[in-house]
Structures are given as structure tokens and as C-alpha cells.
Amino acid sequence: xxxxxxxxxxxxxxxxxxxxxxxxxxxxxxxxxxxxxxxxxxxxxxxxxxxxxxxxxxxxxxxxxxxxxxxxxxxxxxxxxxxxxxxxxxxxxxxxxxxxxxxxxxxxxxxxxxxxxxxxxxxxxxxxxxxxxxxxxxxxxxxxxxxxxxxxxxxxxxxxxxxxxxxxxxxxxxxxxxxxxxxxxxxxxxxxxxxxxxxxxxxxxxxxxxxxxxxxxxxxxxx
Amino acid sequence: xxxxxxxxxxxxxxxxxxxxxxxxxxxxxxxxxxxxxxxxxxxxxxxxxxxxxxxxxxxxxxxxxxxxxxxxxxxxxxxxxxxxxxxxxxxxxxxxxxxxxxxxxxxxxxxxxxxxxxxxxxxxxxxxxxxxxxxxxxxxxxxxxxxxxxxxxxxxxxxxxxxxxxxxxxxxxxxxxxxxxxxxxxxxxxxxxxxxxxxxxxxxxxxxxxxxxxxxxxxxxxx
DNA sequence: GATTGCAAGAATGTCAGACAATCTGGTTGA
DNA sequence: TCAACCAGATTGTCTGACATTCTTGCAATC
Numbered sequence: 001x002x003x004x005x006x007x008x009x010x011x012x013x014x015x016x017x018x019x020x021x022x023x024x025x026x027x028x029x030x031x032x033x034x035x036x037x038x039x040x041x042x043x044x045x046x047x048x049x050x051x052x053x054x055x056x057x058x059x060x061x062x063x064x065x066x067x068x069x070x071x072x073x074x075x076x077x078x079x080x081x082x083x084x085x086x087x088x089x090x091x092x093x094x095x096x097x098x099x100x101x102x103x104x105x106x107x108x109x110x111x112x113x114x115x116x117x118x119x120x121x122x123x124x125x126x127x128x129x130x131x132x133x134x135x136x137x138x139x140x141x142x143x144x145x146x147x148x149x150x151x152x153x154x155x156x157x158x159x160x161x162x163x164x165x166x167x168x169x170x171x172x173x174x175x176x177x178x179x180x181x182x183x184x185x186x187x188x189x190x191x192x193x194x195x196x197x198x199x200x201x202x203x204x205x206x207x208x209x210x211x212x213x214x215x216x217x218x219x220x221x222x223x
Numbered sequence: 224x225x226x227x228x229x230x231x232x233x234x235x236x237x238x239x240x241x242x243x244x245x246x247x248x249x250x251x252x253x254x255x256x257x258x259x260x261x262x263x264x265x266x267x268x269x270x271x272x273x274x275x276x277x278x279x280x281x282x283x284x285x286x287x288x289x290x291x292x293x294x295x296x297x298x299x300x301x302x303x304x305x306x307x308x309x310x311x312x313x314x315x316x317x318x319x320x321x322x323x324x325x326x327x328x329x330x331x332x333x334x335x336x337x338x339x340x341x342x343x344x345x346x347x348x349x350x351x352x353x354x355x356x357x358x359x360x361x362x363x364x365x366x367x368x369x370x371x372x373x374x375x376x377x378x379x380x381x382x383x384x385x386x387x388x389x390x391x392x393x394x395x396x397x398x399x400x401x402x403x404x405x406x407x408x409x410x411x412x413x414x415x416x417x418x419x420x421x422x423x424x425x426x427x428x429x430x431x432x433x434x435x436x437x438x439x440x441x442x443x444x445x446x
Numbered sequence: 447g448a449t450t451g452c453a454a455g456a457a458t459g460t461c462a463g464a465c466a467a468t469c470t471g472g473t474t475g476a
Numbered sequence: 477t478c479a480a481c482c483a484g485a486t487t488g489t490c491t492g493a494c495a496t497t498c499t500t501g502c503a504a505t506c
Contacts, residue, residue, distance in 0.1 A: 011468090013293050013488065015281075038457070049490045051274045054459095058238075058278045062285025064378075070236050071497050073458060086375040093316050152309040155287075156379050234497090236459065262487070272461045277488095294468050296487055449506080456499075462492090469486070476479085 018048055018056035026065050026076065027165050028131065033078040037066065064163055079163065081219050087164050088212040092205060094157050095141065098148035099204035103192045106147040111193055114143045118189050125178040133178055134165050140185060144192070177214045184210060241271050241279035249288050249299065250388050251354060256301040260289065287386055302386065304442050310387050311435040315428060317380045318364065321371035322427035326415045329370040334416055337366045341412050348401040356401055357388050363408055367415070400437045407433060 022042075025031065043053050057074050060066045067077045106114070117139040124132035138161060145154040184207035191199035245265075248254065266276050280297050283289045290300045329337070340362040347355035361384060368377040407430035414422035 011293050015488085016293075036457095040457075050458095051277070051491095052489065054274070055277055055281045058281040059285055062282055070234050070239075071458060073498095083375065086373045089373055090317075090375045090379060093320055094313075097316055150309045150312055152306065152313045152383070156313060156382070159379070159382075160375070238459080259486095261485090263485090273487095274462095275460060294487060447506105449504105451504080452502090454500090454502100456497105458495105458497075460493100460495085464490085464492105465488100466490105467486105467488075470484085472481105472483090474479100474481080476477105 014048055014052050015055045015059075018046055018053060019059050021046060022056060022060055023063070023065060023162070026060075027162065031076045033076050035076050036072070037074040037076070039073060063159060081216070084164065084215060084219065085212070087160050088208065088215070091157070091160055091164070092208045092212075094153055094160070095144070095208060096201045096204045098145050098150075098153055098157070099188055099192065100197045100201040101148040101150065102144045103195055103197045103200035105149050106192060110143065110147050114140065114147075114189060114192065117143055118185060121185065122182055125182050128178075137181070137185070138165065144188075180210065181207070181214075237271055237275050238278045238282075241269055241276060242282050244269060245279060245283055246286070246288060246385070249283075250357075250385065254299045256299050258299050259295070260297040260299070262296060286382060304439070307387065307438060307442065308435070310383050311431065311438070314380065314383055314387070315431045315435075317376055317383070318367070318431060319424050319427045321368050321373075321376055321380070322411055322415065323420045323424040324371040324373065325367045326418055326420045326423035328372050329415060333366065333370050337363065337370075337412060337415065340366055341408060344408060345405055348405050351401075360404070360408070361388060367411075397437055397441055403433065404430070404437075 031037065037057075039050055039053060039057075043050055046053065048056075057066060057068060061068045061074070064077070066074045068074045117136060121133065121136040121140055124136045141161065142154075142158070145157050148154065184203065187203040188200060188207060191203045254260065260280075262273055262276060262280075266273055269276065271279075280289060280291060284291045284297070287300070289297045291297045340359060344356065344359040344363055347359045364384065365377075365381070368380050371377065407426065410426040411423060411430060414426050
């Protein structure tokens with residue numbers, strides 16, 4: 001037996017690393033929406049071979065983070081306001097359900113984690129760090145989704161949030177949006193902590209509607 | 224039917240063909256759940272090179288139709304009853320919403336398509352052809368989802384249905400399930416045709432609950 | 447001057463082959 | 477019996493190559 005504490009049963013492969021790096025790059029807004037990605041360039045920048053890169057691109061395509069058109073290659077899709085609206089509507093369905101279920105079944109330990117993530121968001125909101133706000137807000141929701149008792153709900157939600165996170169980054173930059181977002185999230189937290197399913201659903205729905213409205217404003221301004 | 228106005232048809236690539244063939248093979252139950260897929264064998268059977276095959280496998284992995292464990296390769300996941308339940312619950316969320324929206328906005332032409340697909344399912348139900356039943360039922364739903372006015376809802380739903388279709392195939396084989404399924408689907412169709420949102424939601428919910436129950440029975444018997 | 451046509455270059459789609467790392471199953475030795 | 481070990485099988489990854497398809501700039505034509 002080796003002395004290494006190798007309890008991780010998932011060795012990280014080049015393809016996984018590549019997917020993660022590219023996903024982070026895309027979510028950070030490193031690439032302009034609509035711009036094309038050149039395989040040879042990415043290979044050089046990431047230090048991987050084309051086959052590995054292409055596998056990673058297929059994974060990202062399935063996540064809808066890139067689009068691959070035959071004979072034209074991968075590109076960053078430009079998210080239209082219609083699509084964004086559609087995503088917000090589906091998120092509403094999922095998140096309201098998840099918040100309600102979560103209120104009924106979250107363990108005490110996870111509730112503390114949820115509180116922690118709320119505090120982290122509070123800090124981020126005060127700091128005016130857009131990326132930190134997006135990340136901590138995503139943490140908050142991922143804890144709720146992870147404790148709704150339905151892993152599929154969580155999986156589907158993750159796929160949607162990834163696509164919309166740079167939207168969230170924009171709407172957070174609106175004056176006061178981060179603060180009101182914080183208040184809404186606190187409502188959700190308190191409803192869940194109280195085990196009040198109806199209140200959790202209501203608070204979650206309210207939060208999402210406001211987020212959607214904020215995103216719309218920032219989109220109209222920024223477009 | 225209208226002639227193909229789409230002049231920029233994407234050329235079908237080897238990878239797309241491979242994905243389609245494999246998906247069909249998996250949904251047809253050609254591979255045993257839990258069994259591993261050997262890349263070299265698949266390459267020989269499909270007549271494609273390993274890089275192309277591996278790209279296709281990454282796409283299918285993202286669809287959750289296969290699982291790829293590092294250093295062990297792709298395998299057909301064994302869907303547990305818990306996961307199946309979770310999928311049914313999320314499908315309920317999505318399909319109820321879609322049916323309700325569809326009732327309010329489906330164009331007359333699409334409504335005729337929906338009727339056609341219902342008739343096709345009727346034929347399949349009478350024929351005791353399991354695969355045909357699954358396929359025509361999937362058509363019926365895909366028309367509803369395509370006309371709910373939210374492409375994201377459609378996209379998410381497709382990802383779930385793929386995974387559960389072989390479940391559906393099983394539950395259809397229960398005595399009388401196809402017939403009662405037909406009756407429920409006709410309810411949905413008529414509610415939509417009448418433009419009655421509430422009735423469409425109700426009928427859709429009822430159908431899904433029954434389908435879930437049937438799937439549970441067949442799972443307990445077959446396991 | 448605007449439009450068309452074409453040719454050179456770039457980028458993708460696909461394949462073949464290779465090799466190391468890892469897993470698997472059976473054999474051997476204690 | 478059980479553990480160590482070895483050979484084959486399989487995957488992860490890379491290199492290199494070539495045909496096909498897109499892009500772009502330039503020239504020819506009206």
C-alpha cells in the first residue's frame with residue numbers, strides 16, 4: 001500500500017480539466033458572445049491535443065455553453081432575451097419547487113451551510129465584486145437544490161444556471177440590485193429555516209421574478 | 224407538408240450519425256443496464272474511428288445515456304427506482320406546465336399534428352409493439368412541448384424523456400396500460416383542443432401520476 | 447463602382463497508428 | 477486458502493496526416 005492518501009476515486013483526466021477550464025473561461029466572460037473558437041488556438045493555450053480538446057468541446061456543447069456547427073466549428077452562442085426569459089421561467093418552476101421541498105426536509109447541518117452561503121453573499125454584495133456575487137449566489141441556490149430531495153431537479157437546474165450566470169452578473173451590477181437580492185434571499189432562507197413550505201415557495205418566486213425584471217432592464221440598457 | 228425551406232441544412236457528420244445510432248441502440252434496449260461498452264468493438268460495429276466515437280460518447284454522457292468512469296470507459300447506467308421517481312417528478316413539473324401553456328397558444332396546424340400523433344399512438348397501442356408505443360408517445364409529448372412557447376422547457380424535457388423511455392417501454396407492456404394511457408392522452412388532447420388550460424394541466428398531471436404508478440409496478444415485478 | 451468568380455489560405459472532419467497508464471482475470475507460490 | 481504477480485485487454489492521450497469545407501482577398505466583368 002502506498003502512503004498517499006489517495007481516497008479520491010476519480011482521477012482527473014485531461015478532458016475533465018479541459019472542460020473545467022473552458023467552462024470557467026466562458027462563464028467569466030473571457031470570450032465575446034458570437035465569437036468563434038479556433039481549435040488550434042485552444043489546443044496551444046490549454047496545452048492539449050486536438051482529440052482531447054474536441055471531446056471537451058462536445059461536453060460543453062451538450063451543456064449548451066458553446067455551439068458547434070458542422071464545418072464551422074465551435075462558437076460562443078449569443079443568448080437572446082427570449083431565451084433568457086425562457087430560462088428564467090423554467091428556473092422559476094424548478095427553484096420554487098426546490099425551495100418548497102427543501103423547507104420540509106433540509107437537515108440542520110445543511111441549514112447552517114445555507115446560512116453561511118448567505119453570509120458569504122452578503123459580503124460579496126457589499127464588496128461590489130460582480131464575479132463573487134454571482135458565485136456566492138450560485139452557492140446559495142446549489143445548497144437548496146442539493147437538499148430538495150430530488151437529484152434530477154438539481155441536475156437540470158445546474159444546466160440552466162450555467163448558461164445564465166453572466167446574465168446574473170450584469171443584473172447584479174444594477175444600482176441596489178445586489179442589496180434587494182440579498183433581502184429576497186434572506187426571506188427564502190428564513191422560510192426554509194422555519195420549515196414553512198408555502199412561504200419558501202412564495203419567497204423564491206418573488207426573488208426570481210425580481211431577478212428576471214432586473215435582468216431585463218440591464219439587458220435593454222446594455223444591448 | 225411544406226417543402227423544406229431550410230436551405231442551410233447542416234451536413235450530417237460522422238459524429239452525429241454515431242450519436243444517433245448509439246442513442247437509438249440504447250433506447251431500444253440493445254445493451255443491458257450496467258454493461259460496459261468497449262470502444263474498439265463499437266468502432267468496428269459502427270465503422271468509425273476511435274476519436275469520432277469518443278466524441279459521440281461524450282455527447283451521450285452529457286445526455287446521461289451512458290456513464291464514463293475514468294480508466295474504465297463507458298457503461299450503460301442502471302437506472303434505480305429512486306432516480307426514475309425523481310425524473311417522473313420533474314417531468315410532472317415540466318409537462319403540466321407545458322400542457323397548460325400549449326392549450327393557450329397552439330396553432331391549428333400543430334393541433335392537427337397532435338391529433339395525428341394521437342392516432343398513431345392508438346394504432347401502436349393496438350399493435351402490441353412496445354417500441355412503436357414508446358416512440359409515438361414520445362412524439363405526442365414532443366409536439367406539446369414544442370408548442371408551449373418555451374424552447375428551454377422543451378430542451379430540458381427531451382433530456383429527461385430520453386433516459387426514461389425504456390422505462391416507459393416496460394410499463395406499456397403491463398396489461399391494459401397502453402389502453403388507459405391512450406385514454407389519458409386523449410383527455411390531454413381534448414383539453415388542449417378546447418383551449419382549456421386548467422383541464423389540460425389536470426389531465427396531464429393525472430396521466431403522469433398513472434404512468435409513474437405503472438412504471439413502479441413493472442419495476443417491482445421486473446427487478 | 448458594384449458585383450461576380452475564383453484561387454490561396456485557414457479551419458474543420460476524420461482517420462490511422464502508437465504508447466503509457468490502468469484495469470482485469472487467471473496463474474503461481476507460500 | 478490466500479496473496480502476489482504477470483499477461484492481456486482497455487482506456488487516455490498524443491502525433492501526424494489528408495480530404496473537405498469555409499473564408500477572404502483580389503481580379504475580372506458588366
